[in-house]
Amino acid sequence: MKEYLKVANSPIFYIITFILFAIIIVQVFVFIRMALKRAKQLNITHSQIKSVVKTASVTTVVPSIATVIALLTLVPIMGLPFSWARLSVIGSLSYELAAANMGADAMGVALGQSGYTMQAFLNSVWTMTIGSSVMITFTLFFFKKYKQQLSKSMEKNRNSNWNKIFISAVLLGVYAKFILEPVVSGGSALAAMLTSAVFALIIEWFIKKTGFRWLQDFSLSISMICGMAAACLL
Structure with a gap:
């Protein structure tokens, strides 16, 4: 095993990944609860909710296959915990490999090849993480205001085309x-x-x-x- 992979697959990375998954699972239940409450307010029937859940469950199976394939591709290069965390939350294989390559190129080495040291690995990790944080930050701080302005505009033009x-x-x-x-x-x-x-x-x-x-x-x-x-x- 390459030296940097010993750190990439170390227990601390697994702990961080499991903490992240725990946060996501909590969010899932919170959103389900909010969705059911809102469905009740809109008088959506239980059978309609059941139909939506069944359809959504089925249609997410095939895209998940692509995610698993991407995980198997990324694990030998970036280790299991970090790859698992990235692809389970926000990443895609095309972006992750491109960002990881950029981080490696900045260190003057090829991704996962000879000379790809711990420092190069960390540079890839930072590039992948910071690159995908832009839209998350935008959504967190600006999306609510953007949505309000969009709703006002659409309401103003409700009777037009x-x-x-x-x-x-x-x-x-x-x-x-x-x-x-x-x-x-x-x-x-x-x-x-x-x-x-x-x-x-x-x-x-x-x-x-x-x-x-x-x-x-x-x-x-x-x-x-x-x-x-x-x-x-x-």
Whole structure:
């Protein structure tokens, strides 16, 4: 084992990670409690809540597979505790590797290779952490005011077409971001996107023909798995 990995996998890092997980778990229960209270105020039925929970649970399974794969990729380089903490809270493999590489480059070494010392490891850790803290800080101190201003603007234009245009533009921007990248890059990314789209249409057609409405809860997951399989085969 490389010297820096002995520290990266040391008990103190596990303790810090478990403390972080404990905070997250507490937050989960707090938000669930708040959500149920608000649902009651809005007269949302228990069956509706149950349906939402079931759908959300199913659709989060496939994205979690990508997170596990990313974890297995990052662990040999950055150790288990830190990699686990990063990918469980805010990180993604593309960002984490890029930030870790930047930290290593600043020390004049290659990530995880010969010469990647404890100092280089800590520099990667700082780069990964500070880089992702910007939006968290923005959300913590400025998002509430931003949301209030946005709500006022939308309320002011409630009877106009502005709200519809604004929401549509935001959704189109999000879709374009994820669609145009594979279209431009091609290869396995494009194969995954097209395969997922085709299977989503097939599942939708099958539901209309058979009336199996329960299959809608699994449509996204099945399409994503088929897309991942196509990318791997390519």
